[in-house]
Amino acid sequence: MQETFLSAYKSKDSFKGKSSEKTWLVSILKRRIIDYYRKEAQRQEQNISSYQLPFYESGDFVNHWIEQRAPKNWDTDNQIHYDEFHRILQYCLSLLSPKHSLVFIMKILDECSSEEVCNEVNISSANLWTIMHRARLQVRECVEKKWF
Amino acid sequence: MSLKKILIKIMDFILLDCKQATFLVTKELEGSLTFWEKIRLKMHLLNCKFCYNFNVQNEKIDGILKATP
Structure with missing residues (x-):
């Protein structure tokens, strides 16, 4: 709201007086609101794709598993757990x-x-493998966190 | 550089690091590895419990997804 008045003040010279001050201010406010939601959407998109790979990025163990995030032993042979496991898997995919x-x-x-797949999503085959690699790492880690 | 670090470097050179290995696991599940990639991956999986688990778990995930009606 304050920003609306501020930007209105800044651009007061461009106000030609064709419309009332009220219409003018409301139109600025509208644009502000649209900008806000657009930025918010971009931020969320970045958040989703900002999954950090579970490997060391530097040092002696570069590209080796970070121990706390490395795959543990799963015991999923028990048939009773099947539905639960499936539900978690669906959640992780989402x-x-x-x-x-x-x-x-x-x-x-x-x-x-x-x-x-490449044609459908419009990506190169190298890109396809990278995406599958990331997705598998991410889904696996999520299932382990939720399940065990 | 300690002996352990040198050993890790040599092993990575011959047997892939874990990032490469999990990448090849991904490719293998989709069924397209060259002969040498297969050999190097097999050797890595014998030596690395984590990557071995990664392989088993992704086979399990695929199995469960495909079994869904």
Whole structure:
């Protein structure tokens, strides 16, 4: 609200008096609100895709597992747990970015060929492998966190 | 540089590091590895419990997803 008056003051010279002051201020306010939501949407998109790989990025153990985030031993042989496991898996898939989850589901569930997926999502095959790699790391870690 | 660090560097050179290994696991599940990639991956998985687990778990995830009606 304050910002509206501030930007109105800054651009007061461009106000030609064709419309009333009220209409003018309201139009600035509207634009401010739109800007806010647009920025918010961008921020969320970044948040979703900002998954950090569970490997050391530098040092002696570069590209090796960070121990706390490395895959532990799963005991999923027990049939009773199947439904629960499946529910968690669905939840974890929903946390992937829209593009990653689309690629993941097309590749595994629909068993599409790599070319089909690449054409559909418009990515190169090298990019497809990178996305699958990230998605698998992320889903696996999420399942482990929720389940064990 | 300690002996352990040198050993890790040599092992990485021959047997891949974990990031490369998990990448190859991903590619293998989709069924497209070259002969040498297969050998190096197998050797890595024998030596690295974490990557071995990663492989088993992703096979399990695929299995459960595909079994869904």
